[in-house]
Amino acid sequence: MLRNLCKRMFKRSVWVYHCNTGACNGCDIEILNILTPYYDVERFGIKLVASPRHADAMLISGAVTRPTLPLVKRAYEAIPSPKLVFAIGSCASGGGAWFDSYNVTGGVDKVLPVNYYIPGCPSRPEAILFGVALALGLVEKEAAPIELKQVEFPIDMYERNEAWKKRNDIYELLK
Amino acid sequence: MWITSKIKQILMVMKPGIVTLDYPRQPAPAPTTFRGQPVWDHHKCLGCGGCANHCPARCILTRDVCQELRVMLYDGSRCTYCGRCADVCPEDAITMSNNFQTACDDKNDITTRLELFMLTCQRCGRCYEMEKTNVIDRMELRGFRYDNLERRALIRRTTDTFSPETLAATEQYQRPSR
Numbered sequence: 081m082l083r084n085l086c087k088r089m090f091k092r093s094v095w096v097y098h099c100n101t102g103a104c105n106g107c108d109i110e111i112l113n114i115l116t117p118y119y120d121v122e123r124f125g126i127k128l129v130a131s132p133r134h135a136d137a138m139l140i141s142g143a144v145t146r147p148t149l150p151l152v153k154r155a156y157e158a159i160p161s162p163k164l165v166f167a168i169g170s171c172a173s174g175g176g177a178w179f180d181s182y183n184v185t186g187g188v189d190k191v192l193p194v195n196y197y198i199p200g201c202p203s204r205p206e207a208i209l210f211g212v213a214l215a216l217g218l219v220e221k222e223a224a225p226i227e228l229k230q231v232e233f234p235i236d237m238y239e240r241n242e243a244w245k246k247r248n249d250i251y252e253l254l255k
Numbered sequence: 256m257w258i259t260s261k262i263k264q265i266l267m268v269m270k271p272g273i274v275t276l277d278y279p280r281q282p283a284p285a286p287t288t289f290r291g292q293p294v295w296d297h298h299k300c301l302g303c304g305g306c307a308n309h310c311p312a313r314c315i316l317t318r319d320v321c322q323e324l325r326v327m328l329y330d331g332s333r334c335t336y337c338g339r340c341a342d343v344c345p346e347d348a349i350t351m352s353n354n355f356q357t358a359c360d361d362k363n364d365i366t367t368r369l370e371l372f373m374l375t376c377q378r379c380g381r382c383y384e385m386e387k388t389n390v391i392d393r394m395e396l397r398g399f400r401y402d403n404l405e406r407r408a409l410i411r412r413t414t415d416t417f418s419p420e421t422l423a424a425t426e427q428y429q430r431p432s433r
Contacts, residue, residue, distance in 0.1 A: 120275040170312070174333025174362070177312040187333070189362065198358045199365060201335035206276075206283050211358030213279035222356045223364040228297035231372040 093125030094216070096166075097135035097159065101152050101188070103142025106202035107169035111139055113205045114212075121209065124216060132156075137164035137215075140192075143171040143178050144185040156192050164195045164215060168208060173197040285353040290336045292354045293329070295369055299348035302327070302371035306340035306349060315340065325373050331357065331365030 100108055114121045115128060129135050132155045144152055156165070167173040167188045174197075175186035188194050198211040213219045276283055285291060302325045307315040314330040341349045357365050 118274055118276065119278065123275070170333050170335050174312075174314070174330065176333050176335060179312065179333050196358060196360050197332060197362060197365075199332055199334065200355065200357070201337075204285065204289075204355045206278055206285070207355040207358060209278050210356045214358050214360075218279050221359055221364070223359040225363055225365075226295075226367040227370075228295060228367065229370040230297050230300070 093127065094136050094164070094212075095127050095129045095134055096137045096139050097129055097132045097155070098139045099132075099141070099152060099155055101140055101142040101148045101172070102145035102184075103169060103171055107141035107172070110202045110205050110208060111141065111168065114208050119205050119209060121212060124212065124218075126212065132158040133160070135159050136162070137166060139166045139168055140172050140188045140194075141168045143175050143181075144188055144191050146183045146185070149185060149191060152188075152191060165192055166196045166198060166211060166215070167194045168198045168211075169203050170199045170201045173199045176201065285355055287353060289353045289355070290338050290351040292331065292352055292357055292365070293334070293336070293338075293340060293349050294352045295327075295329070295367055296348045296350070297369050297371070299346045300327075300369060300371055301346055301348075302373055303345065305343045305345065309339050309343045311335065311337060311339065323373050325371045327369040327371065329367040329369075331367070332362045 098108070098111055113119060132138070136159070138156060138159060140152070142148075156163075165188065170176045171178070172188045173194075175184065178184045179186040185191055189197075196211050196215055198208055200207050203211075210219060214221060304317045304325075304327075307313075307317045307327065312333045312335050314332075314334045316328045316330065318326045318328065336351070338351050341347075341351050359365055
């Protein structure tokens with residue numbers, strides 16, 4: 081079992097490139113925090129590299145602002161082909177409070193294909209570790225969509241709405 | 256002399272021992288004061304929409320599907336965990352849990368969808384009485400649904416993106432005077 085674990089952990093050491101796309105530095109500090117001895121992400125073979133050409137994964141923090149947009153794209157293209165993109169922090173994963181601002185593209189997923197989202201403002205170092213472990217296959221995903229209903233309706237409102245829509249569609253067709 | 260200094264260094268390093276967290280294998284729960292993912296209690300929720308109006312990231316969207324049904328959608332991907340919704344909730348239906356293990360490969364995994372039954376009066380057909388004494392009016396929370404065309408100006412529909420059509424349609428709205 082230990083051998084399997086080691087195989088999974090050290091077969092491919094993920095070298096990461098850290099890319100700040102207009103973050104407030106909160107997430108960057110947390111990313112640097114997971115390299116400290118207290119969290120020590122290097123035991124998973126993860127190493128921070130300076131150039132995107134050496135990297136396998138890209139840690140993006142910050143909502144992608146307009147000036148950084150071409151640079152982010154260039155950095156993404158410079159990474160050799162099997163590549164992972166982590167969106168760290170709520171700005172990167174969804175745009176944060178600036179998701180509809182004029183100079184912000186609103187999340188990394190509108191620019192690049194994102195593999196893993198790690199929300200949080202800033203995301204806790206343990207949360208980043210959890211996301212990394214999720215990518216390496218060490219833990220199972222915990223988040224799941226939640227649906228809560230106060231009352232199960234006797235009348236199906238959705239059906240009624242759909243019928244109404246269909247009726248309107250027919251009217252539009254007749255026009 | 257360098258040997259003694261090295262021995263000193265080794266002793267200094269030995270003193271704290273191993274400090275590294277064995278995190279993904281051993282659980283490391285966050286402190287209770289940590290604000291993590293907000294949790295809804297749908298039995299307590301009134302559907303007043305105060306959280307949707309106060310959310311800085313506007314990640315709680317309010318949609319009225321039909322007369323009796325209001326759908327509140329929480330988009331966790333851009334939530335900043337400020338706890339404003341939990342503060343403003345008049346019924347304490349929202350609590351901030353200390354769950355931080357929300358990493359996922361799909362954005363839709365961190366959403367919460369609430370379907371609320373908005374009760375209407377059997378006599379007048381209105382959703383809620385417009386009086387100064389109720390909790391919501393006292394807190395001046397807008398966003399509650401009134402089944403009255405004039406009062407409907409109170410609804411502030413939160414939209415995902417800025418739409419100029421909605422602005423053009425709602426710019427002339429005024430808060431109704433009593």
